[in-house]
Amino acid sequence: xxxxxxxxxxxxxxxxxxxxxxxxxxxxxxxxxxxxxxxxxxxxxxxxxxxxxxxxxxxxxxxxxxxxxxxxxxxxxxxxxxxxxxxxxxxxxxxxxxxxxxxxxxxxxxxxxxxxxxxxxxxxxxxxxxxxxxxxxxxxxxxxxxxxxxxxxxxxxxxxxxxxxxxxxxxxxxxxxxxxxxxxxxxxxxxxxxxxxxxxxxxxxxxxxxxxxxxxxxxxxxxxxxxxxxxxxxxxxxxxxxxxxxxxxxxxxxxxxxxxxxxxxxxxxxxxxxxxxxxxxxxxxxxxxxxxxxxxxxxxxxxxxxxxxxxxxxxxxxxxxxxxxxx
Amino acid sequence: xxxxxxxxxxxxxxxxxxxxxxxxxxxxxxxxxxxxxxxxxxxxxxxxxxxxxxxxxxxxxxxxxxxxxxxxxxxxxxxxxxxxxxxxxxxxxxxxxxxxxxxxxxxxxxxxxxxxxxxxxxxxxxxxxxxxxxxxxxxxxxxxxxxxxxxxxxxxxxxxxxxxxxxxxxxxxxxxxxxxxxxxxxxxxxxxxxxxxxxxxxxxxxxxxxxxxxxxxxxxxxxxxxxxxxxxxxxxxxxxxxxxxxxxxxxxxxxxxxxxxxxxxxxxxxxxxxxxxxxxxxxxxxxxxxxxxxxxxxxxxxxxxxxxxxxxxxxxxxxxxxxxxxx
Numbered sequence: 001x002x003x004x005x006x007x008x009x010x011x012x013x014x015x016x017x018x019x020x021x022x023x024x025x026x027x028x029x030x031x032x033x034x035x036x037x038x039x040x041x042x043x044x045x046x047x048x049x050x051x052x053x054x055x056x057x058x059x060x061x062x063x064x065x066x067x068x069x070x071x072x073x074x075x076x077x078x079x080x081x082x083x084x085x086x087x088x089x090x091x092x093x094x095x096x097x098x099x100x101x102x103x104x105x106x107x108x109x110x111x112x113x114x115x116x117x118x119x120x121x122x123x124x125x126x127x128x129x130x131x132x133x134x135x136x137x138x139x140x141x142x143x144x145x146x147x148x149x150x151x152x153x154x155x156x157x158x159x160x161x162x163x164x165x166x167x168x169x170x171x172x173x174x175x176x177x178x179x180x181x182x183x184x185x186x187x188x189x190x191x192x193x194x195x196x197x198x199x200x201x202x203x204x205x206x207x208x209x210x211x212x213x214x215x216x217x218x219x220x221x222x223x224x225x226x227x228x229x230x231x232x233x234x235x236x237x238x239x240x241x242x243x244x245x246x247x248x249x250x251x252x253x254x255x256x257x258x259x260x261x262x263x264x265x266x267x268x269x270x271x272x273x274x275x276x277x278x279x280x281x282x283x284x285x286x287x288x289x290x291x292x293x294x295x296x297x298x299x300x301x302x303x304x305x306x307x308x309x310x311x312x313x314x315x316x317x318x319x320x321x322x323x324x325x326x327x
Numbered sequence: 328x329x330x331x332x333x334x335x336x337x338x339x340x341x342x343x344x345x346x347x348x349x350x351x352x353x354x355x356x357x358x359x360x361x362x363x364x365x366x367x368x369x370x371x372x373x374x375x376x377x378x379x380x381x382x383x384x385x386x387x388x389x390x391x392x393x394x395x396x397x398x399x400x401x402x403x404x405x406x407x408x409x410x411x412x413x414x415x416x417x418x419x420x421x422x423x424x425x426x427x428x429x430x431x432x433x434x435x436x437x438x439x440x441x442x443x444x445x446x447x448x449x450x451x452x453x454x455x456x457x458x459x460x461x462x463x464x465x466x467x468x469x470x471x472x473x474x475x476x477x478x479x480x481x482x483x484x485x486x487x488x489x490x491x492x493x494x495x496x497x498x499x500x501x502x503x504x505x506x507x508x509x510x511x512x513x514x515x516x517x518x519x520x521x522x523x524x525x526x527x528x529x530x531x532x533x534x535x536x537x538x539x540x541x542x543x544x545x546x547x548x549x550x551x552x553x554x555x556x557x558x559x560x561x562x563x564x565x566x567x568x569x570x571x572x573x574x575x576x577x578x579x580x581x582x583x584x585x586x587x588x589x590x591x592x593x594x595x596x597x598x599x600x601x602x603x604x605x606x607x608x609x610x611x612x613x614x615x616x617x618x619x620x621x622x623x624x625x626x627x628x629x630x631x632x633x634x635x636x637x638x639x640x641x642x643x644x645x646x647x648x649x650x651x652x653x654x
Contacts, residue, residue, distance in 0.1 A: 023360075025357075025358065025359075025360075028355035028357075030352075030355075030377060031352065032352075033350075033352075033379050047609075049609035050357060050608075050609060050610075052360050054607075054609055111606075278611055278646070278649075279438070279646075280381075281377075282374075282376035282377060282381055282610060282611040282612075282642035283377075283609060283610065283611065284605055284609040284610065284611065285609075315609035319605070319606075319650070319653045319654055320654070322605075322650075322653070323646070323649075323650030323653070323654070326646045326649070326650070327646055327647070327650070
């Protein structure tokens with residue numbers, strides 16, 4: 001019995017890499033002797049806070065928005081997002097001279113709302129507990145003839161995020177190294193799906209691990225059961241970027257095949273990781289971007305003696321929260 | 328009439344690059360679309376906060392400490408420093424299994440004192456206003472048979488710092504670009520002397536500019552007069568790393584030949600640059616490391632339309648000051 005082909009393959013990521021190259025930052029692969037010594041491993045960090053808009057989201061957003069046929073571009077784009085996808089879509093639309101409308105929760109970090117507006121997008125706020133962001137976005141899309149740019153459950157978006165994994169694989173190959181473990185956070189799972197696709201294409205034996213906040217462990221649950229499962233209700237986390245209810249359909253089709261397992265971290269561990277990144281790495285990581293590093297520092301990855309890559313997925317964090325975490 | 332050869336040449340920097348390669352981080356060259364758009368130039372950042380110990384100082388310190396003959400290593404090393412050179416020397420000595428004693432001002436940032444101790448060095452505090460740090464360090468060196476590792480006025484130290492410039496030149500060449508302007512901060516002038524030597528070797532037409540705090544403008548004064556001159560007395564600045572009284576003798580022999588001019592920035596401009604780096608670059612820059620960026624953002628570099636490199640020299644800043652600056 002042969003396996004079904006996955007909805008996104010390495011060739012899609014190669015194509016995405018060509019599309020985004022003129023506008024995206026090719027982020028470096030960083031290392032830190034202090035971190036290596038602390039965890040007893042050879043650690044590489046993929047610092048996506050250095051990406052355009054301050055998170056990996058620009059990659060997928062630009063690849064998707066670029067795929068919209070020219071005769072449909074006048075209607076603009078619409079997206080729902082807690083903040084990083086919002087900025088990615090807004091920046092992509094601006095480059096391609098399109099209108100963007102972003103539906104954001106009213107409790108999204110102020111800096112994410114402000115930065116989204118700064119890219120020229122119209123921001124529509126909704127109540128996270130009482131309104132359906134997808135319905136609002138679809139309503140706007142219909143009324144304006146706009147194209148909906150989903151945050152993760154879209155092959156173009158996943159392929160775009162996968163360019164981060166492609167760069168990881170390229171840079172490790174240039175160093176003559178193979179990764180034992182690659183870790184990335186997940187909300188809907190687009191980043192880790194793309195990264196896993198690219199990394200596994202070159203390094204089939206690499207172990208791909210998804211990192212989540214304790215209370216938002218839907219990927220871990222779903223990987224265990226083999227079915228898409230929501231996280232438990234009413235959880236809270238400082239990881240505002242990682243609050244999707246359950247894995248995406250397309251992303252889970254990929255992740256259930258390519259990922260090994262999930263790990264989770266407490267808010268306290270995430271805060272410690274943000275502070276470590278400030279103090280020792282000199283990088284600004286947002287809470288949601290630090291869950292993989294948090295899992296590593298908390299000893300949850302069996303990293304000793306291994307070559308391990310941690311994706312730091314973004315750095316858009318309000319200054320007051322950041323100050324509190326690094327104090 | 329032919330010019331005298333300078334005390335440090337490109338071959339010394341090539342040699343230093345080989346010496347430090349196994350232990351130093353080869354920092355990337357970063358760019359930011361937001362920054363480019365804001366200043367209307369193609370800007371590259373050399374993020375030396377990503378260097379081992381959080382500043383460029385490890386480069387020169389390791390090159391110098393490595394040059395100590397084996398039969399003199401048992402006496403250890405001694406250095407005087409406000410904090411970044413301290414960490415560089417302490418880390419270099421630890422790698423080479425040598426004792427390090429560091430003479431630091433009692434008002435040095437807490438994080439710099441703590442980090443220096445964390446590398447295993449003994450820290451001796453002195454009063455910046457009433458004691459002579461060089462005399463204290465020399466006393467310790469004589470008593471213990473230790474080798475004094477000067478912070479800037481040493482050809483090995485300058486050659487080590489120059490490896491940052493060598494990497495800038497290599498990375499720009501790989502992109503097919505030539506820099507119009509390269510900016511670095513100066514306290515005693517070792518970093519800019521090394522960077523200028525390496526950059527001018529490949530790009531003789533590049534304009535090298537030294538950046539300083541308003542009240543510590545000894546390089547600018549000295550470049551204007553052609554003689555080493557101290558800054559005005561009793562100045563204050565948040566740039567704790569840039570408070571040397573006047574340019575070094577060896578560094579000025581190089582800088583007076585290779586630099587075009589000096590620019591200065593106010594503490595308010597430096598604070599704004601630290602905040603910009605937090606918000607848009609997602610990098611932790613200490614005040615002294617941000618003077619070049621501050622000069623760029625304040626419009627003091629005639630950058631429009633040019634290809635410009637800014638060295639961000641370090642990121643060791645106490646969390647409370649950082650929080651205040653980015654608020």
